Amino acid sequence: MxxxxxxxxxxxxxxxxxxxxxxxxxxxxxxxxxxxxxxxxxxxxxxxxxxxxxxxxxxxxxxxxxxxxxxxxxxxxxxxxxxxxxxxxxxxxxxxxxxxxxxxxxxxxxxxxxxxxxxxxxxPLVALAAWQMLVEKAHIRPGQKVLVHAGAGGLGSTVIQLAKHLGAYVATTAGSGSTDLVTSLGADMVIDYRTTDFADVLSDVDLAIDAVGGGNLMKTLSVLAPGGLALGVTGPPDAGFATQLGAPAPFKLVLNLLSRKVRAAARKRGVQYSFFFMRSDGAQLRSLAELYDAGHLRxxxxxxxxxxxxxxxxxxxxxxxxxxxxxxxxxx
Missing domain, CATH: 3.90.180.10 (Medium-chain alcohol dehydrogenases, catalytic domain)
Incomplete structure (x- = not known):
């Protein structure tokens, strides 16, 4: 073939x-x-x-x-x-x-x-990722505040919709050309990353999802509420990733070293950081299919x-x- x-x-x-x-x-x-x-x-x-x-x-x-x-x-x-x-x-x-x-x-x-x-x-991939982030990892409840960077992307556009379905207040970063799209998906606050520093206009975030990494991730920690959670999609990976994949113990030590800077910064602020890597799950896809068929997600x-x-x-x-x-x- x-x-x-x-x-x-x-x-x-x-x-x-x-x-x-x-x-x-x-x-x-x-x-x-x-x-x-x-x-x-x-x-x-x-x-x-x-x-x-x-x-x-x-x-x-x-x-x-x-x-x-x-x-x-x-x-x-x-x-x-x-x-x-x-x-x-x-x-x-x-x-x-x-x-x-x-x-x-x-x-x-x-x-x-x-x-x-x-x-x-x-x-499948983005819907599973959104479900596992919002429902499994963060246990998002109505009224909580979610920040998703790059809201117009495949993952961001799905997170916005599912977070709104769960009753969250959703803020997102996006270019000015994507404002109408992310607003139509349910974003309550759209921050033009080209003209506005999100850290200047946002605070008390319960869950932040970062697919940018680097300095953007470190800055994201600053807008979290006490006990808030930042999930990094592009890294740095941590020991939890090695555990998820069933890797030997030495890999956990290596990945903890790679993520030590951001984890230390999170601890200093009284917040949490975790690397996120989605997993396959047909049962979750069945639940998500119901949401798509009901029109809650598109x-x-x-x-x-x-x-x-x-x-x-x-x-x-x-x-x-x-x-x-x-x-x-x-x-x-």
Missing amino acids: KAFVIDNYKGPIHAAQVPTPVVGPRDIYVKVVAASVNPLDQLVRSGEFKQLLKYQMPLILGHDVSGVVTDIGNEVTDFAIGDEIYARPRDLRIGTFAEYIAIDQDDAAHKPATLTFAEAAAV PVIDSTFPFDQTVEALAYVHSGKTKGGKVVITHN
């Missing part, structure tokens, strides 16, 4: 003919109809997690998928041939930039009925590319030229 692969870390992504996936007893075999691009694809390609996630080369990239089940393993109970699904396959089993993929049934859910395949492919799509232009789609995302939402790759 045709797929888009890398042969080594930091190498170019290119089209290749690869063997069709082997279907395990708990797997569903999916004909890919659409996939979407995430910043995580570039992080994997660059080898950011190579010490913790042992990918085999050549590696098919891609973390989001929607498609149709064409075969099932003999232990599969939740799906049947012909079912329309969406999923974020688990780490070490990614590979949605391909014609077919085998996915553990626990990582998939039936596609939201109201969404097209392209819309559904834009959802996908935000920047643009679509045909499957043959997967390389161009990744380059477009990496260039930073997206105006808002996700970039989706579709099959004819």
Whole structure:
């Protein structure tokens, strides 16, 4: 089958003919109809997690998928041939930039009925991340204050919607050209990062989600309420990340060293910092499908590319030229 692969870390992504996936007893075999691009694809390609996630080369990239089940393993109970699904396959089993993929049934859910395949492919990773941040990590309650940086992006646009659904007051940073978009998604306060320092106009934040890193993350700590939580999407990683991936103890020490500066700054301010890395979860996708079908959440799509232009789609995302939402790759 045709797929888009890398042969080594930091190498170019290119089209290749690869063997069709082997279907395990708990797997569903999916004909890919659409996939979407995430910043995580570039992080994997660059080898950011190579010490913790042992990918085999050549590696098919891609973390989001929607498609149709064409075969099932003999232990599969939740799906049947012909079912329309969406999923974020688990780490070490990614590979949605391909014609077919085998996915553990626990990582998939039936596609939201109201969404097209392209819309559904834009959802899994960012929706799971938003759910795990807001519901699992922060336990957001009505009236609490949430700050999400880069609110027009794929993750930010989803966090805004889910946070509003949970009853939070939502502030976001965005460019002036994205004000209408993030406001339509439910943002209560929009801060133009080009003209205004968010730290000058915001305070007492219960949860801040930072996908920028560096100085922006350190400044974000300053706007948290006592006991507030900052979640870093781009790092620095901490020992909790190593624990999540089941890495040996020495990696926990290394990651704690990498994050010691921001953790020390958080402690000094009486707040918390944690690195966030989402996990696959089909049960959560089922709950999220209900929210999409009820109209509480909606996908935000920047643009679509045909499957043959997967390389161009990744380059477009990496260039930073997206105006808002996700970039989706579709099959004819």
